[in-house]
Amino acid sequence: MTTETASSNPLAPAPPGFPACAQVDLGAISANVAALRRHAPTAELMAVVKADAYGHGLVPSARAALRGGATWLGVAQLTEALELRRAGVQAPLLSWLHVPGQEFVPALEQDVQLGVSTTWALDQVVAAARTTGRTGRIHLKVDTGLGRNGAWDADLADILERCAALQSEELVEVVGIFSHFAYADAPEHPTVRAQQERFEGIVEQAGRAGVRPPVRHLANSAATLTNPSAHYDLVRPGVAVYGLSPVPDLGSPEHFGLREAMRLLSHLSSVKDCPAGQGISYGHVYTTHEQTRLGLVPMGYSDGVPRNATNVGPVLVGDRRHTVAGRVCMDQFVLDLGPDSTARAGDEVVLFGVGAAGEPTAQDWAVAVDTINYEIVTRVGAKVPRVHLDEVPS
Numbered sequence: 001m002t003t004e005t006a007s008s009n010p011l012a013p014a015p016p017g018f019p020a021c022a023q024v025d026l027g028a029i030s031a032n033v034a035a036l037r038r039h040a041p042t043a044e045l046m047a048v049v050k051a052d053a054y055g056h057g058l059v060p061s062a063r064a065a066l067r068g069g070a071t072w073l074g075v076a077q078l079t080e081a082l083e084l085r086r087a088g089v090q091a092p093l094l095s096w097l098h099v100p101g102q103e104f105v106p107a108l109e110q111d112v113q114l115g116v117s118t119t120w121a122l123d124q125v126v127a128a129a130r131t132t133g134r135t136g137r138i139h140l141k142v143d144t145g146l147g148r149n150g151a152w153d154a155d156l157a158d159i160l161e162r163c164a165a166l167q168s169e170e171l172v173e174v175v176g177i178f179s180h181f182a183y184a185d186a187p188e189h190p191t192v193r194a195q196q197e198r199f200e201g202i203v204e205q206a207g208r209a210g211v212r213p214p215v216r217h218l219a220n221s222a223a224t225l226t227n228p229s230a231h232y233d234l235v236r237p238g239v240a241v242y243g244l245s246p247v248p249d250l251g252s253p254e255h256f257g258l259r260e261a262m263r264l265l266s267h268l269s270s271v272k273d274c275p276a277g278q279g280i281s282y283g284h285v286y287t288t289h290e291q292t293r294l295g296l297v298p299m300g301y302s303d304g305v306p307r308n309a310t311n312v313g314p315v316l317v318g319d320r321r322h323t324v325a326g327r328v329c330m331d332q333f334v335l336d337l338g339p340d341s342t343a344r345a346g347d348e349v350v351l352f353g354v355g356a357a358g359e360p361t362a363q364d365w366a367v368a369v370d371t372i373n374y375e376i377v378t379r380v381g382a383k384v385p386r387v388h389l390d391e392v393p394s
């Protein structure tokens with residue numbers, strides 16, 4: 001039954017041995033990058049593939065992004081950059097979130113560029129440059145008002161002064177200077193203009209200190225799509241690469257020429273008759289109101305289905321939308337399929353996808369559980385197999 005259901009699916013079947021999978025349409029990732037390039041035609045494009053490519057699978061997603069026209073890849077953690085190099089990815093790579101004591105020698109050896117926002121990070125780049133005999137290529141991360149990662153004030157002045165000296169010794173090359181918005185998803189917010197002005201002021205300050213990085217970058221997905229004045233030399237979209245709208249109130253993915261790349265699906269593990277008045281799942285927070293049929297879905301919060309999808313998470317079974325009935329458990333949840341349901345064990349259950357066949361989208365899940373679409377895709381559990389469609393041979 002499972003095989004029969006899966007093989008009638010136009011996309012790939014679920015892999016055997018695990019009842020759920022996240023299908024990732026790599027063609028969509030390539031097409032989304034191409035669309036983003038059209039939104040920012042004068043800038044280079046760094047596809048952000050941190051967090052396992054927002055849950056879509058690091059290496060295949062990175063390759064798909066490059067195929068779509070990305071000229072750079074960006075990650076938060078150095079381990080992710082090194083994994084891309086081990087897989088043979090040769091594109092320019094930037095990693096930007098580090099801790100003191102972290103070893104930068106492999107970064108320099110593998111030509112991974114490093115985001116530097118602190119004096120200790122600069123010291124460590126210099127140490128790695130001396131060890132390897134290579135120039136450390138860095139992007140200065142400046143805080144223009146996000147109030148998060150990035151240098152400002154005296155630290156910034158200190159870093160700029162030292163970079164000027166280190167550049168002449170060829171220990172460091174300042175390739176880029178970058179910052180991040182606090183309100184990119186609200187393009188009219190006054191902080192957006194203020195951060196851009198601050199950024200431009202810091203670029204001038206750097207120039208006066210003798211540091212003239214050729215690659216200035218500030219725009220995430222939202223600014224790439226809605227704020228051309230923030231594109232500068234390179235844009236850094238993440239969530240939009242995966243076909244999700246960074247500004248759902250301003251436009252759907254289609255509105256921006258994007259398509260959701262991830263489809264999360266499972267199969268009914270059992271279907272049974274149930275009388276009216278039966279409490280469902282832990283704590284009986286749902287009670288059947290009529291004689292009905294219950295479907296059991298073998299996915300739970302350990303697979304990334306939010307526990308607070310209890311009684312609100314939307315799913316598609318066949319051509320019918322249902323809502324999670326009762327508590328989401330660690331590895332399962334229940335659906336009240338209704339008295340006339342013809343669903344059978346093994347039938348496909350789609351948690352989210354592009355929405356074209358009536359299935360919910362990641363954005364629908366975000367609304368249902370009061371979070372953002374970013375969290376819905378990145379939280380899909382590591383044990384849920386990623387099935388990549390349209391994979392480019394390496």
Ligand SMILES: *Cc1c(COP(=O)(O)O)cnc(C)c1O
Pocket residue numbers: 048050096179180219220221222236237238239240246
């Ligand atoms: C995550 C991240 C991005 C990408 O953000 P999206 O909103 O997903 O486009 C860009 N730049 C930095 C510094 C980030 O941390």
